[in-house]
Each structure stands twice: as structure tokens, then as C-alpha cells.
Amino acid sequence: MIGAGLLVHGWRTPPAAPVVNHSYAEALEQAHNGKPGAARVLYQQLSRTDLSDIRRAGLITELANYPSAQALKILDGDLKRPVPLVQQTAIETVISMVSNTQRSVLIGPLLDDPDQSVRFSAVRALLGLTPDDIGLYFGAFQDAAEQYANTLTSQPPSGQSQVQLATLLVNEGKPGKASDAIDLALKLEPNNLQAGLAQVHLLDQQGQADRSRQQLAQLLEKHPQSSLLQHALGIWLLRHQQSEYALLALAKAVELEPDNTDYRYDLAVALHDLQQLEPAQRQLEDILQRQPANRRARTLLIQYWKDAGQLQKVQVLLAELEQLNPDDPALQQGL
Numbered sequence: 001m002i003g004a005g006l007l008v009h010g011w012r013t014p015p016a017a018p019v020v021n022h023s024y025a026e027a028l029e030q031a032h033n034g035k036p037g038a039a040r041v042l043y044q045q046l047s048r049t050d051l052s053d054i055r056r057a058g059l060i061t062e063l064a065n066y067p068s069a070q071a072l073k074i075l076d077g078d079l080k081r082p083v084p085l086v087q088q089t090a091i092e093t094v095i096s097m098v099s100n101t102q103r104s105v106l107i108g109p110l111l112d113d114p115d116q117s118v119r120f121s122a123v124r125a126l127l128g129l130t131p132d133d134i135g136l137y138f139g140a141f142q143d144a145a146e147q148y149a150n151t152l153t154s155q156p157p158s159g160q161s162q163v164q165l166a167t168l169l170v171n172e173g174k175p176g177k178a179s180d181a182i183d184l185a186l187k188l189e190p191n192n193l194q195a196g197l198a199q200v201h202l203l204d205q206q207g208q209a210d211r212s213r214q215q216l217a218q219l220l221e222k223h224p225q226s227s228l229l230q231h232a233l234g235i236w237l238l239r240h241q242q243s244e245y246a247l248l249a250l251a252k253a254v255e256l257e258p259d260n261t262d263y264r265y266d267l268a269v270a271l272h273d274l275q276q277l278e279p280a281q282r283q284l285e286d287i288l289q290r291q292p293a294n295r296r297a298r299t300l301l302i303q304y305w306k307d308a309g310q311l312q313k314v315q316v317l318l319a320e321l322e323q324l325n326p327d328d329p330a331l332q333q334g335l
Helices: 002-010 024-032 038-046 054-065 071-081 084-097 099-112 116-126 132-152 160-173 173-188 193-205 209-222 226-240 243-256 261-273 277-290 295-307 313-322
Strands: none
Touching: 002 226, 024 038, 024 054, 038 071, 038 173, 054 071, 071 084, 071 099, 071 116, 071 226, 071 295, 084 099, 099 116, 099 132, 116 132, 116 243, 132 160, 160 173, 173 193, 193 226, 209 226, 226 243, 226 261, 243 261, 261 277, 261 295, 295 313
């Protein structure tokens, strides 16, 4: 009888898979284009156990605009999933979604991941955080960062690898060695704009503002139509309290690359800081026209309308946000 009982137990019907009412393509399109119910169908798709790794990664990317306790639970599971593509995509989404302290709690365990690419992605995600932000994982972070630097040093040099190495060396408090790495990057690839900007930033961090600006001016002289450099100039000028001139550079970056919503967002913030409220709001509205799912632009626009006393417009935007994701923390906090 015992044997029969075990046999019957072994043949019980397995638990039913979650019921999914939308296809992967429908859910992805709904989330990407910010349509009502997007968060629900996105979470529902991510509950599937039959998604390919690349499809799962695609959905996780969209998750950045739909934060909630459930989204964090999904991300935590995907960070632990032993699939580097999925883990690295989840890391990028965590960076977009959570505070610095919470970021280290989620990503810190990956500093010991068996896959090197995942460990190094975790290092990049935590670079720039304070030891207090990284907390209990600070020792593991230092070890993994050292491994990363040693790996880059042992490889044949390229512009990209030397820029990454310079970033690690700056974090270790070694600006001289970081400068050497950037010099090598520029020697290998004279037109590498990321390397040129790394040199600009390093000089500025070392208190050499004049040399930093000269370097940036030289880059712009060679590449006057670079939106990346125009945006960098705008940020440099903001950092040096030259806000009105910064607006010209930030606006030029947007003119050169209209679909870059990060550039447009920075322009909106700069306009608002100079009390140019309506132009700032128009930039954010433009972002939402192009990317209705862009939560960062939506929540900032809500805040700007609220500050301006335009409560009717606030209510419209909040209602749209609730349709997208009723569990959004901004709604819970009464933004």
C-alpha cells in the first residue's frame, strides 16, 4: 500500500502554469508605448517559465518604467537567475529604478557571481557610490573592482578598455594612472570621444578647470556637430555655475539629436532651474509625446505642474500613471 501511495503521489498533476492572456509581442508593445494596463501585462509575461533568455531580457528592460514591490521581486529573481544576459539586463534596470542604498542590496551579491561578465557589470553599477551606500558589500566590491582592473590591464589595449580602466583607477584614488590610461586610449583612437570626455572630466575633478574647458573646446572644434559633446559642454557649464550659457549647449544637443530623451530631460531641468517654467514643461511634454512610457519625465512633469499650481493637469497625468501602473510608488506617496 505504501508503494502504491508513492506511485499515485508521483503521478499527480503538476501545478498549473500562470494564465497568460497576452502574447509576448503584445505585452512588449503595450509596455514600450505606455498603454493602459502595461504594468499588469508586463508582470504577467515575466511570470512565464517558457520565455527565451533574450525575450526575458527585452521585458526586463521595459520594467524600468513600471516600478513596484512586485517589479522589485521580479528583478531580484532575475538577478539570481544563472543567465548572464538576464542578470546584466536586470542590473541595468535596477540602476534606473532604485535608490543607491537599495541598489547595493540587490546588486551586491553579484560581486561574487561565478560569471566574470556579471561580476564586472555589478562593479560598474556600484561605481561612484560611497562606502556607506555599498555597505556590507564594500569589501567584495573592492576585490571585484581589482579583478576587473587586472583583467583590463592584461588584455590587448583598446580605447574602450582603457576608458573603463581609467574609471576604475579614479574610483581607487589613482588619478595619475587613470590619466595614463586615457592618454593610451587617445593614442590608440584619437577620435574616441568617450576617451576625450574622460580626460575632460578627470582634469575637472583635479581642479584644472581651465585645462578641462580647453580640452572640451578642442574636441568641439573637431566635432562641432556632435550632440554628445554639446551635451557634455552644457553639463560642464552647469557644474561651473554658468547656467545661461549651458542652456545654449543643451538646446544645441537636442537640436542635433531630437529623439534623445536624456538630453531633452536635462534641458528641461536646466530651464526650470532658471525659472523658465513653460519651456521646461514643453520639453517634458515632448518626451512623453515620443515616449509615453517614460516614467522619469512623467513624474517630473507632475511635480512641475504641482509646483505651478496647475492641479487639473496634475490630476490628468496622475490618472494616466495609474492606468499604466496602479502600484507605482509615486501614486502611493501622493506625488
